[in-house]
Amino acid sequence: MNFSARRGLVVVLTAGLAASAVGGLAAHADTAARTHAATRADARGEVVSFARVRSMSAKQTRAWLASDGFDAEAVRYGVDAYRLVYRTVDVRKRPTTASGLLVLPRNGDRSLRTVSYTHGTMSYKKDAPSVTKDVWGPGAAVTYGGAGFAAVAPDYLGLGKGPGAHPWMHVPSETTASLDMLRAARNFAPRTGRTLERQVLVTGFSQGASAALGLARALQEGADPWFRVRAVAPISGAYDFGGTQLPATVGGKIPAKYAVVYASYLLTSWNRTHGLYRTPDEVFRRPYADRVEKYFDGTTPGAEMFQGLPGTLPELLTPRGQEMLRAPGGRLAAALRQDAAAVMGWAPRVPVRLYKISDDEQAVTGNTDRLAAAFRARGVRAPVIDVGDRVYEESRHLGSNLTGTALTARWFRTLR
Known part of the structure; x- marks a missing residue:
């Protein structure tokens, strides 16, 4: 879910806004990375190409986020953001590529805690977080990066630089694209002198809330030999x-x-x-x-x-x-x-918070209540947190992403 009535479509289904001057947007031509055979099944997460797409000081980051309604209170550092094109698999497990955004803080830390953020619904390739020039698409990832995390935001299959059409609300492929983007970020980070810590804080909004749960479940079940889930905080999802x-x-x-x-x-x-x-x-x-x-x-x-x-x-x-x-x-x-089994048919063994907004006009709030009940039946305490009244472009649903991101960033900073 993720509709902007004024912009004319799901999330940012416009062609994108002009780059904000305060953001200091600096797009660079894609830089080819060393690659091996394109069809290798074991190449998932291998970086095909990368480009630095944003570089901002802390002051610029706060102003850039605030220009589209994001709460910049958690931002303490400037950021460098990179688009990664990486190897993954499609809905039938055949080799393909996808893209995503990696946002790194300018804080001098060599080892970084990682946040995975999965975005809400969009259908136009150019609106994806790694390619759009607006604030909304990458805003949450930049918030987490400015707070000191390595923020990893997949575009999903078929969006951004990915080939083909996007398989909307397909949790299995959202999960593999998200997991392989984490691997790509870990493979790329040493080029900047950084490494990613093993524990991952997982969040996402709207469509991305279901994707976040799919990723958290995969990490809990040992889908990757390195990464482990630390906590999960989905926002306003259509879980049921x-x-x-x-x-x-x-x-x-x-x-x-x-x-x-x-x-x-x-x-x-x-x-x-x-x-x-x-x-x-x-x-x-x-x-x-x-x-x-x-x-x-x-x-x-x-x-x-x-x-x-x-x-x-x-x-x-x-x-x-x-x-x-x-x-x-x-x-x-x-x-x-x-779909229901992938999202609700498991029991998280890590801290969980479910963020919602009352009277959600798109992902109706009964979805969150249903998820909380499913977790409760499995012995999982998952507090439901109402983010309060927030409207963005005439939408309470979109407003919940702004406040939910701020609340999640604050909570993640308390977890070690």
Whole structure:
């Protein structure tokens, strides 16, 4: 989840804002790293190329974050930010590449504690944290970097510099992309004279909240020989997609236009991954059947997609499409069960805090309550923390990222 009504789409689904002069943005041409065979299965996390994309003093960092509403109280240092392109695997475990953002503090420490931050929904490649020129996309990672952490923010598959379309709300590939970005950051850090400590503090917002839980679970279960999860703090996620979020989407509990975009993204993305329909006109009405898959292939700016879709679900979906979402069956039901199991079907053995905002108009707050109950049933105490009233671009959901990031940064600084 992650919609900006004024910008015209999910998160920052605009073409991106002009670089802030106060940010001292300095983009550099990608610098090729030494690589081996592109198809090697054991090359996951190998850095293919890198570029320094931001360099800011502490004062510049605070001003840059504040220009888009981020709380810069935790920022004590300047930052250097790098885009990494690295080797990973796609949804079918075939070799591919992805990109992500690594933000390092200018604090002189040689060994750095690591935060993994996974971002919210976006569909346009150029809005991803490692490539966008705005503040919103990389703002959380820069906050953690300015607080003294090595902040690692994957773009996910198919966004940023990654090939192909993004498999939206696909926790398994979000997990592998996040894990391999951690490995890439560890491989790259010595080039700057730094090393990453083994324990990882895991957080994420909206779509990234589910991704954060997937990564934390993988680390707890020993998916990497080096990294270990230290704590996890997801913010405003759609954790119970099938049981809570989807009924809210089709039942009128989120704004109609948001429902249209999320339903479109779900059906087109999950069709690529799970095979839900043969041709778009089975589930989408014309003229939208002719254009909707193009809207979500990574090449269409958010504002264009937002304007091109209708205002209500009945205008968008055929009777079959409407019934598919009202009463999921077959492959869609199986995919929803898989999603729920990946996010909620485990018991964290590390400190957990669940951040939410009341009256969330996108990722309805019942998702967080459902996750807390699932953890409680497994004997896990996971405090639910309401971030209070915060609105960003007319959205409480987006506002929760700003306050939730500030609260998470403060909590992570207390953990050793």
